[in-house]
Amino acid sequence: MIIERIKLNDYRNYASAEVFPGRGVNLFTGDNAQGKTNLLESVRLASVGRSARTTRWQELVRRGAKAASVSVRVRSDAGADEVTVRLGDAKTVLVNGYPVSRMGELMGVVKTVLFTPDELRIVKEGPGERRRFADIALCQLSRGYFYTLTRFNRVLAQRNRLLKGSPTDEELSVWDMQLAREGARITYTRRQFAARIAGFAAAVHADISGGEKLETGYEGAEGDSIAEIESGLLDALAQSRERDRRFSVTHVGPQRDDISIRSDGMDLRAYGSQGQQRSAALSLKLAEMELMKSEGGEYPILLLDDVLSELDEKRQSKLIERIKAYQTIITCTHLTDDVREKIGEITEFRVRAGTVERSDK
Numbered sequence: 001m002i003i004e005r006i007k008l009n010d011y012r013n014y015a016s017a018e019v020f021p022g023r024g025v026n027l028f029t030g031d032n033a034q035g036k037t038n039l040l041e042s043v044r045l046a047s048v049g050r051s052a053r054t055t056r057w058q059e060l061v062r063r064g065a066k067a068a069s070v071s072v073r074v075r076s077d078a079g080a081d082e083v084t085v086r087l088g089d090a091k092t093v094l095v096n097g098y099p100v101s102r103m104g105e106l107m108g109v110v111k112t113v114l115f116t117p118d119e120l121r122i123v124k125e126g127p128g129e130r131r132r133f134a135d136i137a138l139c140q141l142s143r144g145y146f147y148t149l150t151r152f153n154r155v156l157a158q159r160n161r162l163l164k165g166s167p168t169d170e171e172l173s174v175w176d177m178q179l180a181r182e183g184a185r186i187t188y189t190r191r192q193f194a195a196r197i198a199g200f201a202a203a204v205h206a207d208i209s210g211g212e213k214l215e216t217g218y219e220g221a222e223g224d225s226i227a228e229i230e231s232g233l234l235d236a237l238a239q240s241r242e243r244d245r246r247f248s249v250t251h252v253g254p255q256r257d258d259i260s261i262r263s264d265g266m267d268l269r270a271y272g273s274q275g276q277q278r279s280a281a282l283s284l285k286l287a288e289m290e291l292m293k294s295e296g297g298e299y300p301i302l303l304l305d306d307v308l309s310e311l312d313e314k315r316q317s318k319l320i321e322r323i324k325a326y327q328t329i330i331t332c333t334h335l336t337d338d339v340r341e342k343i344g345e346i347t348e349f350r351v352r353a354g355t356v357e358r359s360d361k
C-alpha cells in the first residue's frame with residue numbers, strides 16, 4: 001500500500017498543504033517546530049482515527065481556525081481509496097467521499113506502522129503501552145476486533161462505575177457475563193497476535209542486532225479457545241468479586257494483560273538498557289510491518305519520526321536496508337551525506353513553517 005496524496009487544511013500549523021509522496025523512501029527535513037511531526041501525525045489520524053500525541057482532537061485544529069481537515073489517498077492492490085477526517089464541531093470521517101456512521105469503517109483503509117523516539121515506551125513503560133501496540137495493529141487488520149474492543153471498554157467502564165456504588169450479586173453477574181464474553185475474544189486474538197509477531201520479531205531482531213535473541217509472549221488468561229478463556233474469566237471474576245468491591249475496580253480481564261519481551265532470558269521491560277529497549281522496540285515495529293503484510297497481503301506505510309539519528313550505525317544501516325521494501329515517510333532535521341548515500345533513491349521535501357515543498361528537483 002502506498003500513499004499518493006496528503007492534503008491538509010487548517011491542521012496544526014498548516015493553513016493548507018498538498019503532498020504527493022513517492023513510492024519508496026520519502027524524506028521530510030526541516031528545522032525544529034516547522035511541522036514535520038504534524039504531517040506524520042495527520043497521516044496517522046487518517047489511519048487509526050487519532051493522534052499519537054494527544055487525545056484532544058481540538059488541539060489539531062489550527063489556532064484561530066474553526067475546522068481542520070486531513071485527506072489521505074492510498075493505492076493498494078484493492079485500488080484507490082481516500083480517507084478524510086474533518087475536525088470541526090465534531091470529528092467526522094469520510095471514506096471515498098461518504099461519511100461513515102461508525103469509526104471502525106476507517107480502520108484498515110490507510111494502514112500504517114509508526115515509529116518515533118517515544119515508541120521506546122512499548123518496551124519500557126507499563127503494560128498499557130504494549131496492549132495499545134497490539135490493539136492498534138489488530139484494529140487495522142480487523143474491524144471486528146475494533147468493535148469487540150469498543151464493546152469491551154464500554155462494558156468495563158460500566159462495571160467499574162457500578163462498583164463505585166454497592167451493587168448486588170445479580171447486578172454484577174450481568175456485567176461479568178458480558179465482560180467475559182468480549183474479554184475472551186480480546187485475549188484470544190491478542191494471544192494469537194503475540195504468537196505470530198514473536199516469529200517475525202525474533203527474525204528481525206537477530207538480523208538488526210547481529211544474532212541477539214528476542215522472545216515475546218502473551219501474559220493473560222490461558223486457554224486454547226475463546227470458550228475456554230471465557231469460562232476461565234467468568235470463574236476469575238467470581239473469585240475476584242469481593243476484592244473488586246473493596247477497591248471499586250475490576251481486577252481481572254484483558255485490561256490487565258501484558259506482552260513479555262525477553263532477550264537471552266532477561267526481561268527487557270524491567271532490566272533492559274536504553275539501547276536494548278530501543279532495539280527491541282524497533283524490532284517489534286518492523287515485525288509489525290511483516291505481520292501486517294502476511295495477514296493483509298501488502299506492506300503498510302512506515303512512518304519514522306526523527307529516529308534515524310537515534311540509532312547506532314549498525315542498526316541504522318539495517319533499518320535503511322529494510323525500508324527500501326516499502327513506502328516510508330521519514331522526518332529528520334538533517335541527514336548526513338553518508339546516510340543519504342546508503343538510502344539511495346529518495347523523494348525529498350523541505351518543511352518550513354507549515355509549508356512543504358519538493359526539494360529534489
Ligand SMILES: Nc1ncnc2c1ncn2[C@@H]1O[C@H](COP(=O)(O)OP(=O)(O)O)[C@@H](O)[C@H]1O
Pocket residue numbers: 011012013014030031032033034035036037038039059060061062063351
Ligand atoms: N493547533 C495548532 N495551531 C497552530 N500551530 C500549531 C498547532 N499545534 C502545534 N502547532 C505548532 O506546530 C509546531 C510544531 O510542529 P512539529 O510538527 O511538532 O515540529 P517538528 O518539525 O519539529 O516536528 C510548533 O511551532 C507549534 O506551535
Ligand SMILES: [Mg+2]
Pocket residue numbers: 036037038305306
Ligand atoms: Mg518533530
